[in-house]
Amino acid sequence: MFKRRGNDMPKDLRRLRPVFSRWMSLRHWRSQLVFWIGGLLVGVVAVLVAKVADGAQALFHLGVAKVGWLPLVITPVGFAISAFAARRWFPGSQGSGIPQVIAATEIVRHNPKGLDRLVSLRVVLGKTALLFLGLLTGASIGREGPTVQIGAALMRMTGRIGGIVSNESALLLAGGAAGVAAAFNTPLAGIVFAIEELGKSFEQRTSGTVIFTVMLAGIASLGMVGDYIYFGHSDAHLQPLPDTLAVLVCGLGGGALGGLFARILVFCNKRLGRVFNGFFERRRILFAALCGLSVALIGVVSGTDIFGTGYSEARSLLGGADTGSPLFGVLKWVSTLLSSASGIPGGLFAPSLSTGAGLGADMHWLLPVAPLGTMVLLGMVAYFSGVVQSPLTSFVIVMEMTNSHNMVMPLIAASVLAYSVSRLICPRPLYHSLSQTFIDEERRMRRSEAASTGA
The missing domain is CATH 1.10.3080.10 (Clc chloride channel)
Structure with a gap:
């Protein structure tokens, strides 16, 4: 028995040799340093x-x-x-x-x-x-x-x-x-x-x-x-049974509106040429200017601050304050859609989270089944999950940004529910649909180069 064990030791050492070689490799540490x-x-x-x-x-x-x-x-x-x-x-x-x-x-x-x-x-x-x-x-x-x-x-x-x-x-x-x-x-x-x-x-x-x-x-x-929490600490909480309706309301509403946003944005990105015989597809700069004018009209006429990221408004809503307009969520939804469809460089994360906060406040006004801060928090995670269709990322990012660890299960439930609803409206995730445009364009360029080289 002892002899067999002694013969096995070199085999074990041989299995570890690649690990030792890697850790002793200069290339490995250079890669890590990079x-x-x-x-x-x-x-x-x-x-x-x-x-x-x-x-x-x-x-x-x-x-x-x-x-x-x-x-x-x-x-x-x-x-x-x-x-x-x-x-x-x-x-x-x-x-x-x-x-x-x-x-x-x-x-x-x-x-x-x-x-x-x-x-x-x-x-x-x-x-x-x-x-x-x-x-x-x-x-x-x-x-x-x-x-x-x-x-x-x-x-x-x-x-x-x-x-x-x-x-x-x-x-x-x-x-x-x-x-x-x-x-x-x-x-x-x-x-x-x-x-x-x-x-x-x-x-x-x-x-x-x-x-x-x-x-x-x-x-x-x-x-x-320094150490900071993006939207500040949220004191939102849910009672076991009655306030569970808030998860259903925000999950269904946020998922539907998020999926609709994604569906329209994908359409504008890929099929704008089918509208008005391709008028706007051939005049992308004019289309962007009209989108900008529409955003300006929404903000000036309504008197609502729908410009920028919406960070201040979302933070105020989480704290139970009023944004000054009961339609902030809807108007922010439209202005973000116009900004994204225009094709100008800019992200969706912060505007989507502030839109979700506004929609949560609107749903609280229609169906006050939970405190305002709770509905706002659930609206944020639900709408964001509906737009990007990444339920885990949505849940974790909202939890970390608001330090709302006491809302883990409701946030997960609202995020997953919104994701499921959004998939019914926009079957393919937004970012992956938009990425296909760049992949297809690269393929066309590669084929064109190959054809010119062959010629």
Whole structure:
């Protein structure tokens, strides 16, 4: 018996040899260093992007406070300039940025050279500048989606500088997840987002590296702005039986409106050419200007602050305060849809969360089955889950952003219910539908290049 055990020992050691070799490899530690530096860089840049976005919104509100009709002039002009610049000088920067990262994780498998159009230094500069312009002129957009694309681009550039080009898929995944974590100060949400939304590229072999990169991005963000809760602490709670109706009301309503938003946005992205014989498809800049004018009219005529991210309004609603308009949720829904459909660079996360908060308040006014703060919180998670169709990410991000750990089960229930309802209206997730546009465009360009080379 002892002899057999002695003969087995070399076999066990041989099994561990690849592990030891890897940990002693200079290439392994260089790769890890690239991810660590990239994670810290993404965290720092995410904070800078947040500062730029907040400054742009502050300047816009300062101007509107002095000249109430100012949005009627600058908003359509800003939309037109942003749409033109995105199409002419910064192709690949339009929209949220998350579809581009999803497309990049697919394109990198077949044509790594095709990533330059989606995740490059040019895109980083263009996305940041046009995000600033959009918020400066009153667009209902957020900075979180752009931060995901910027994070993926920065990680890819860091990998190239460090000589790590064979694992670009993991770099893109880590950069995008780190962008979410640093933008919202929600590291757990960044990890869940990487698994749920970018799951095709999430491999067991690189999972530890990705998670540690997300943590470093969060640490960098905390080091610059301190520990904070994005929307502040929520005291929302549910009673066992009567207030359970709030989950059903918000889950069904938020899921339906979120699915409708996604369905219309996908239609505008892919089938706008079928409307009015392709008039708006051929005149995208004019379409963007008309979207901007519509947003300005909604804000000025209603007297409701539907511009920008909607952060202040959502935070007020969570605290039980009034936004000044009972239709804030509906108007924010329309203004965000117009801003996203216009094609200007800008994200959906923050506007969707503020829209959900407003819709939760509206549902509380119609069916007061639970306290206002509770309905607002459930509306946020339900509507956001309905739009992006990522129930785990939605639940975790709202829980971390409001520190509402006492609402874990209701938040999960509302998120899953909204996801199920949304899938009935928009069968394919929004970001994946939008990413297909970039994937198809890359394929056409590759075929065109192959045909010209063959000729």
